[in-house]
Amino acid sequence: MPFGNIILIFLGLGFIGFFFYYILNVIETPVLRFHESEFSTQIISKTKRLTKKYYPTIWCFNQHLMLLLLMLRESKSKLYNYDKIEHLEMKDGGTTGLAWTGLSTVNHKDDSPIIVLFHTISGDEQDVKATVSYLRKTYNWIVVVCIRRGHGNLPLTKPIINTMGSTSDLKEQLTYIKHKFPNKPLFGVGISAGSGLLARYLGESGFKSMFDAAVAVSPAYDIEKAFHRVHPVYSKIMGQRMINYFLKRHYESFSRVKGSEELFHVKTLGEFQDKLHTISGYKDKSSYYQNSNPILVADKIKTPLLILNAADDPICVNQNVLENLHWLETLKNTIHVHTKRGSHIAFFEGLFASSWSDRLIGEYFQSILKFNELNQKLSKSF
Structure with a gap:
């Protein structure tokens, strides 16, 4: 059998397999x-x-x-x-x-x-x-x-x-x-x-x-847990995105805020959220999550x-x-x-x-x- 025909057969079988996978698993x-x-x-x-x-x-x-x-x-x-x-x-x-x-x-x-x-x-x-x-x-x-x-x-x-x-x-x-x-x-x-x-x-x-x-x-x-569970690649990308989007764009405003410099050194989204209290008006991490975490009040939704x-x-x-x-x-x-x-x-x-x-x-x-x-x-x- 010509090699080209063998390739076509394998491609056909692959397509059929993919189709059945989509039907059964997607x-x-x-x-x-x-x-x-x-x-x-x-x-x-x-x-x-x-x-x-x-x-x-x-x-x-x-x-x-x-x-x-x-x-x-x-x-x-x-x-x-x-x-x-x-x-x-x-x-x-x-x-x-x-x-x-x-x-x-x-x-x-x-x-x-x-x-x-x-x-x-x-x-x-x-x-x-x-x-x-x-x-x-x-x-x-x-x-x-x-x-x-x-x-x-x-x-x-x-x-x-x-x-x-x-x-x-x-x-x-x-x-x-x-x-x-x-x-x-x-x-x-x-x-x-x-x-x-x-x-x-x-x-x-x-x-x-x-x-x-x-x-x-x-x-x-539960955002206190969830942001630390983000896929590692996306977490790093989003962590840098937070620095660029918030801190660098508003550098003049935040340069005078005590503790904001720590945020420039974070590597992940979870780290950024854990230190966000410095620029969000809260005294510490615990206070920030207590006033921002949706899971703490979710059972009261009407x-x-x-x-x-x-x-x-x-x-x-x-x-x-x-x-x-x-x-x-x-x-x-x-x-x-x-x-x-x-x-x-x-x-x-x-x-x-x-x-x-x-x-x-x-x-x-x-x-x-x-x-x-x-x-x-x-x-x-x-």
């Missing part, structure tokens, strides 16, 4: 964990993506390839053109921001929701542009990104930064949004570190939360919440999820979605690697709206 239905209730039953039945198989992109289902593609798309795609970016002065003199889209067509009288988005650990309104664009184009909802102090192009008017964000800052941002649109429900979406800020706020607020529903994508849960994690996440690793199953399965009105693939906040699907998680977010919020509308009709009939 495609799967998400694992759901939730407290049995009328709410969870109805939301799950209305949110089709929760009960259908997830088909990760066949040429990009490896967690590292997904993350690489995500970063390439973010860096190469055009900047999103927001309608308006506002700078807000906080009570302590710090500056946060709000990036709005959808203001030009807003109807103040209808009850369509405002989607409040929280960006990543060293991101801003542009690193969540794909999710913003999808929700805006698909549902015509107003979307606003809460920009944390020291992020993006915001001036650092006070030398205090918390990579995970500050719930006191967030409360001021949400109060401003609610005052601007008092009749519209607020739906929150946290992406990576943004989900930590969201969860911390929801836990601290309990029944007083200003959100009607929320989604947390790729949360880390707002309907969808949580999404991938088992192959190299940044917010699966061990973080497994340690928290005891409350994920029992917290009322919370649905945990656990996929085998998806990497960190990527969750690509289909031949063209579109976002499965963005579609899930939209479907979930639609289900919440339908559930609330049905309950309102039932309450009026009695």
